Amino acid sequence: MSLGSPATTDLVTETTPVATSTSAGPELVQLLTPEGERVEHPDYPLSLSDDEYRAMYRDLVLVRRIDVEATALQRQGELGIWAALLGQEAAQVGSGRALRPQDFAFPTYREHGVAWCRGVDPLRLLGLFRGVSNGGWDPQEKRFNLYTIVIGSQTLHATGYAMGITMDGAVGDADTAEAAIAYFGDGASSQGDVNEAFVWASVYNAPIVFFCQNNQWGISTPTGHQTRIPLYQRARGFGFPGVRVDGNDVLASYAVTRKALDDARTGQGPTLVEAFTYRMGAHTTSDDPTRYRLASELEAWKLKDPLERMKAFLYKQQIVDGGFFEALDAESADLAARIRQGCLAMPDPDPLSLFDNVYAETTQVLRDEREEFAQYLAGFSGGQH
Template sequence: MTIDSVRGAPDTPELAQPDRDGTELIQLLTPEGERVEHPDYPLDLTPDEIRGLYRDLVITRRIDLEAVALTRQGELGIWASLLGQEAAQIGSGRALTANDMVFPTYREHGVAWCREVEPLNLLGLFRGVNHGGWDPAEHGFHLYTIVIGSQTLHATGYAMGIQRDGVLGTDKAGATIAYFGDGATSQGDVNESFVFASVFNAPVVFFCQNNQWAISEPLEKQSRIPLYKRAQGYGFPGLRVDGNDVFACLAVTRKALEAARTGQGPTLVEAYTYRMGAHTTTDDPTRYRLKAEEEAWKLKDPIERVKAYLVRNEMADTAFFDDLDAEAKKFATELRKACLALPDPQPLAMFENVYADKHPLMTEEQEQFAAYLASFEGPVVSEGAAS
């Protein structure tokens, strides 16, 4: 089922690979790095653009690996890894225009990269020294959302605002895109946002990264049908794309966003992918999933398939890959140094910018905490004096 077929356009033959449950999986680049065409999702990229996508994938993964290492060394409080999901994020992220607004979860480091959010700000958030540190309006990228699924309501409300600005169908048109995982589809907020988006025909794309596991809960305990099919029950189109195929994610998201910007309403995109690492660095996936499953998904690695395509079509040589590896290593080294140099905030700063006006309870808590901190500033009594 395609976007056009749900909206009433004539059906066209499907060339995509079926998934193991018989569901169509839109794919433009196979795991072996072979290009395939799809009549509904044409994609014409120059060699420079393909090399650019490959660079995005490599740098994003390197940032992620560095953040995991920093967490293991006690320099970050926690980190939500995107390992294995790079293609879903880079493909969809590069489909965005300047007028679009992103509403992420806490894992969209690749989309943040596409929106030119400084990676150091992401690390600062998880290090506990800032609340995000970037301007959502400047980057078209909202602050990370920890509460599961709540960003879908924010994205829908923002989209309804765009709709009421009367810019849809013009060169000033924008759309919103809400990112969430398969587990979030069980949350009431997500389903409520589907209702609002459908009824008001809001210009929003719901981008579900189905990485197969909602922490330790497998997909089969989340839904008895493919997730993208839920959209049909709400009255708007849904589709499943190979989430490890950066070409397909780019083409599908680009078309869904364009439909939203031209007043055709919402779309649910299910990016079928896999979380290669832990849910967060506090999680141990070996307790609930088999190693064989991870090994099978390694064969579908999003970066390796683009590399295979570049090599097969003589679009990149050994020097290109070596230079990029060196660039990624240097980037990670500088990011690490900058992260370790981030100044710690003053303890009482946690009470600032919480409410617009003073709040009696918070003022009382602030005074109590200030007194507690001050108790450590008095003279130290030696053991001899005490005796």
């Protein structure tokens, strides 16, 4: 990839254009406008019960609360680092809710909303970022792989898994068949791993959904430096369909992902879903976005907030009353208090546990090293110095 030689820059200005970082272009699938108006899309019919609408909003609110509390805990020295999902709640909750129990999700390190939908206790996420755990949950049980820090590599894991589903013969019936979903970002779209995953998934017609949250920034690199066409259009070159969905619209994110998963399960092969969204906060708590992006861009995206539009929709449809929001506020505060307390009370792991999972069966060398390390540690515990 060429990052910005003058010649390239000129071409970029000539050919890109449907979309900027704040406007997604006409191809965007949307079912709920930023003002909370329900609109229809011919390819993605959706009818949900009032309970389902309420549950989706609840997820959005609670997931944001978890994220805000975790960010505060990092600032207070309780977490080593935190990757905030602020602004991306709808893309994650929408796609996460579209998963069936048998599907398998492969996250990055920011999929706290998907983790929530898969029933992973938020405290498990905090343990990882607190440095007291290397994982935190049983991926098989939750059908949610461990967080992957390496950028883009989980797309290959997911593709391999999906190819395995085909080999197991678990493709065909929309209700019982399985699918895999790989999460990644606009930054990862430039990685070799992701492109290799596209190739394998395509030629093996693997039952997988590539779910790209285009949050406009790969740390400090704008999407314009990652691609000269809308990201979803890349799928065409690999031989499978791509679609751009409003990632701040939980309903559209749900409907589009559900369709893509159904296609995967029924043997229609992979789909690339580009959820057009925005990272409202820093890349991680180690980052300062004010150094590289403009406040005006942030302000433009505030108007597209995923929670506000759903809230407006619930009000307008008279699906909820004031009591609903009050109860949710209380639930949200309780959740924050619970994870704060749980985080502070988390025990440090036994230092010797680092030897536990090096090999399936331990070796003599490892046993010796463990013993040596144990003696070294014991040297700190003596009262006399």
